[in-house]
Amino acid sequence: MKVFNTITRKKEELIPLVPGEIKMYSCGPTVYNYFHIGNARPFIIFDILRRYLEYRGYKVTFVQNFTDVDDKIIKKAKEEKVSEKEVAEKFIKEYFKDAEALGIRKADYHPRVTENIPEIINLIKRIEENGLTYTINGNVYYDTTKFSDYGKLSKQNLEELEAGARVDVGDEKKNPMDFVLWKNQKPGEPAWDSPWGLGRPGWHIECSAMSMKYLGETMDIHSGGQDLIFPHHENEIAQSEGATGKPFAKYWMHNGFINVDNEKMSKSLGNFFTVREVSEVYDLEIVRLFMISSHYRSPINFSNELLDSIKSSLERLYIAKNNLKYLLSKAEEKERLENEVDIEESLLKHKDRFIEAMEDDLNTADAVSAIFDLVRDINANINDNTSKTTIQYAFDLYMELAGVLGLLSKEEKNLDEEIEALIEERQKARKEKNWALADEIRDNLNGKGIILEDTPSGVKWRRA
RNA sequence: GGCGACAUAGCCAAGCGGUAAGGCAGAGGACUGCAAAUCCUUUACCCCCGGUUCAAAUCCGGGUGUCGCCUCCA
Numbered sequence: 411m412k413v414f415n416t417i418t419r420k421k422e423e424l425i426p427l428v429p430g431e432i433k434m435y436s437c438g439p440t441v442y443n444y445f446h447i448g449n450a451r452p453f454i455i456f457d458i459l460r461r462y463l464e465y466r467g468y469k470v471t472f473v474q475n476f477t478d479v480d481d482k483i484i485k486k487a488k489e490e491k492v493s494e495k496e497v498a499e500k501f502i503k504e505y506f507k508d509a510e511a512l513g514i515r516k517a518d519y520h521p522r523v524t525e526n527i528p529e530i531i532n533l534i535k536r537i538e539e540n541g542l543t544y545t546i547n548g549n550v551y552y553d554t555t556k557f558s559d560y561g562k563l564s565k566q567n568l569e570e571l572e573a574g575a576r577v578d579v580g581d582e583k584k585n586p587m588d589f590v591l592w593k594n595q596k597p598g599e600p601a602w603d604s605p606w607g608l609g610r611p612g613w614h615i616e617c618s619a620m621s622m623k624y625l626g627e628t629m630d631i632h633s634g635g636q637d638l639i640f641p642h643h644e645n646e647i648a649q650s651e652g653a654t655g656k657p658f659a660k661y662w663m664h665n666g667f668i669n670v671d672n673e674k675m676s677k678s679l680g681n682f683f684t685v686r687e688v689s690e691v692y693d694l695e696i697v698r699l700f701m702i703s704s705h706y707r708s709p710i711n712f713s714n715e716l717l718d719s720i721k722s723s724l725e726r727l728y729i730a731k732n733n734l735k736y737l738l739s740k741a742e743e744k745e746r747l748e749n750e751v752d753i754e755e756s757l758l759k760h761k762d763r764f765i766e767a768m769e770d771d772l773n774t775a776d777a778v779s780a781i782f783d784l785v786r787d788i789n790a791n792i793n794d795n796t797s798k799t800t801i802q803y804a805f806d807l808y809m810e811l812a813g814v815l816g817l818l819s820k821e822e823k824n825l826d827e828e829i830e831a832l833i834e835e836r837q838k839a840r841k842e843k844n845w846a847l848a849d850e851i852r853d854n855l856n857g858k859g860i861i862l863e864d865t866p867s868g869v870k871w872r873r874a
Numbered sequence: 875g876g877c878g879a880c881a882u883a884g885c886c887a888a889g890c891g892g893u894a895a896g897g898c899a900g901a902g903g904a905c906u907g908c909a910a911a912u913c914c915u916u917u918a919c920c921c922c923c924g925g926u927u928c929a930a931a932u933c934c935g936g937g938u939g940u941c942g943c944c945u946c947c948a
Contacts, residue, residue, distance in 0.1 A: 419878090421890095437948075449948050482946075564943075570876040571944060613946085635948025636879090642947090665948070666879080672940065676947060703897075704887060709880070709941070716886065719898040726897080729911065763895095767888085775888055779896035786896095789912055845907060852909075863910045870911080 411466070411769045413631075414707060416639060416662040417563050421771055426630050427660065432468045433625040434460065435659075437617060437634040437642070438520070440477040441501035442486045446682040447697065447712055448635075448668040448675040450512060454698055455665050455706040455772070456633050457514045458815060462768050465814045473624045474517040475617060476502055478524050479610055484599055494600050498522070508685040511694040513816035521620040523611060527602045530611045530619040534591045534604075536653040546582045548594030548607040554587040557648045563662060564640040571640075589645050591615050614645040618658070622650065632659035639664055666709045675712060683712070695817065696721050702774035702815060723782075724817075730785045731818050732872060734792065734805040740867050741798035750800045753791045757807055760784035764811050774815065781811055794867050822873065829860060833869055836862075 411424045426432050436456045439445050445453075453474075460472050477483075478498035487494045506516070523530070534550060537543055542556045554560045554568060561567050572586050590612040595601035601608040611619075621629060627650070634643065643662065650658035667674045670681045688697060691714075700720045704710050760780050767776035788804050812818040825833075836851040852862050856874075863870040 439948085440946090445948085452948050480946090565877055566944070567876085573875060573944090637943065637947055640877090640943060641945085667942070667948075669941075674942065674947090678945095678947070700886095707879085708887090711886085716898090719886065722899085723897050726911095733911080770890095773888075776895075779888065782896050786913085790914095793912095840907085843907075849908070861910065863912095864906075865911080872911090 411463075412771050413661055413663060414771045416664050419565075422661070424630075424661065426468065427628060430468060432463050432470045432631065433473075433629040434470065434631040434633065435473045435475075435617070435621040435625060435629055436517075436632075437638055438474040438476050439501075439505055440480050440482060441498045441505060442480070442482040443501060444504055444684040444686045445508065446675065446677070446684045447688060448682060450508075450685050450697065451668055451701055451706070452633065452635050452665045453509060453514050454512060454701045454816075455774075456663075458702065458774060459631075459633075459663070459772055461515070461814050461816060462772070471519075471625060472517045473519045473521065473621060475620050476505070476520060476522045477613070477616060478502070478522045479600055480523075480613065488598075495524070498524075504686070508689070508694070511689060512685065513695060513698050513819065515816075519624050521624065523616045523620075524600075526616070526620050526623065527611070529623050530615055531592075531602075531604050533619045533622070533649070533653055534611075534615060537591065537649060540652055542648075542652045543591060544584065545606055548592075548609060549582065549590055550592035550606050551583055551588045552591055552645070552648060552652070553584065554589075554648065555585055557652050559651065560587070560648055561644065563644050563647055566640065566644075587641075589614060589641065591649070614642055615649055617642075618646050618650040618653070622654075627654045627656045627658075629659050631661045631663060633663040633665075636664045636666055665706045669709050669711045670713075672711065688717075692717050692721065693724075695820065696724055698816060699724050699778070703778055704775050706772055706774065727781070727785065727812070727818060728820075729872065730788060731805075731808065731812075732822060732870075734788065734801060734808065736865075736870050737792065737794065737796070737801050738798065738805060740794070741796070741801050743799075744797055746797040746799060747795065750797060753796075753800060754803055756791070757784060757787055757804055760787065761807060761811060764814075768814070777811075777815065781808075781815075784808060784811065794865075825860070825871065829855065829858070833862070833871065837869060840864075 412421045413424045415422045436452060439449060460470050463470050476498070479494060483494050483497050487497045490497065537552065538550070542553055543550050544553055561571065568587055592604060592606050593609050593612055595608040595610070599610070601610055632643070647658050669675060673679060673681060675682045685694065685697070696717055700717060703720065760783050764777050764780040767773040767780060788808065792801055792804050809818065832851055832855060836848050839847040839851065855862060859874045861872050861874055
């Protein structure tokens with residue numbers, strides 16, 4: 411598989427540190443609110459990367475953190491008059507709710523800052539021992555001038571960064587680019603004991619400490635949104651490599667943004683939609699398909715019109731799935747037709763194209779198109795006359811590929827008796843060529859969100 | 875100022891040197907009692923101007939436009 415590596419700005423062959431194993435870390439949410447559609451993109455994309463690597467036989471260890479202590483959480487806790495822990499607990503729970511509805515699997519580890527304070531302190535100590543820090547008033551700062559590789563990820567040098575940076579007035583840092591590893595305690599804030607006094611970790615250090623805990627000092631893939639390249643990931647490199655002297659991550663992957671009216675969706679601009687809000691109007695699987703219908707590094711625009719069109723696309727996929735299930739339920743074991751081997755071979759070609767697309771830097775857009783081609787092939791060639799074996803083959807193949815993308819896992823709920831009776835009644839009317847009554851029943855059911863389809867082998871239904 | 879991304883049909887979106895995937899929407903046809911679903915057909919001077927090449931949406935140079943990072947941010 412080829413992967414675009416931010417640090418080299420090139421697509422590279424993905425070669426794991428340990429053959430057959432992939433260790434990956436993705437920056438997770440700060441839990442002070444529901445997450446928005448923009449936040450959802452990396453969660454979905456890297457969930458798919460993980461699924462795909464597993465599909466290809468890798469043993470994947472996937473870590474995604476929760477930042478559960480930070481300024482925004484403290485602020486929220488004050489506003490709500492509850493503890494920081496309560497705020498964090500609540501939104502971790504809400505994260506999992508939304509993530510599940512988006513088809514995002516849980517990571518192997520979801521470490522939290524507050525549960526890794528000793529690890530964080532130890533890492534800061536190591537950096538300190540290497541002479542890369544200075545401490546003022548209980549604040550431990552990273553001295554970026556001492557790390558010669560600083561800027562290697564974002565391809566910036568210190569002078570240029572400083573030229574564009576706003577320097578805070580009265581800042582005690584030696585250099586504007588320096589960043590805090592350990593913050594001293596301010597009144598009323600949560601704090602832990604440390605060699606530098608009571609305080610709490612800076613933002614960047616947590617990811618270094620927690621990723622090393624679960625993945626070792628060098629991992630295969632570190633991922634996140636493009637806005638994390640600088641300063642967050644740059645600082646992670648400075649801390650981690652400053653402590654260990656080893657490369658922190660072999661591959662850096664960054665997703666592009668979700669825009670609204672061509673502008674980045676962000677909290678500060680106020681143009682964001684939370685996943686929770688969107689879920690009230692659209693099934694979140696639509697959002698998932700929306701995300702993977704374009705390449706993960708491209709910016710995409712978010713709008714209701716787009717979701718509406720994706721909704722129709724997803725319907726097409728589900729109809730195809732349910733058609734196969736319907737055929738399967740009706741099919742009997744019988745002699746396979748001569749051309750069925752050809753059909754299976756033809757279907758298999760779409761799998762090749764699917765894999766080829768995914769191998770090329772996770773080209774999910776192309777992979778999705780391979781699935782649509784498979785669907786057309788199935789719709790055109792699998793029917794009442796097909797043997798059960800071949801129908802099953804098509805179904806399994808289709809579900810296999812959809813599963814890699816985390817799609818089509820929902821099952822239709824059964825109809826209640828009342829509706830089944832109505833369908834029976836309509837069938838009777840049709841036999842008697844009482845079209846007026848038959849159509850009335852169909853319209854009636856339509857109003858209840860049940861769409862009927864008359865097929866040669868019987869009546870099929872689906873929910874709108 | 876530094877670093878970077880993008881510009882393909884009405885909309886969304888692949889494409890990575892060999893003559894334009896796929897989805898949505900639209901049109902026509904087949905199927906159907908009528909529908910629905912499905913299938914078939916149909917819709918592109920690939921932002922502009924130069925250059926390289928037998929061959930460019932694709933490579934190079936120059937424009938134009940849009941966006942992002944450099945500050946919490948996915």
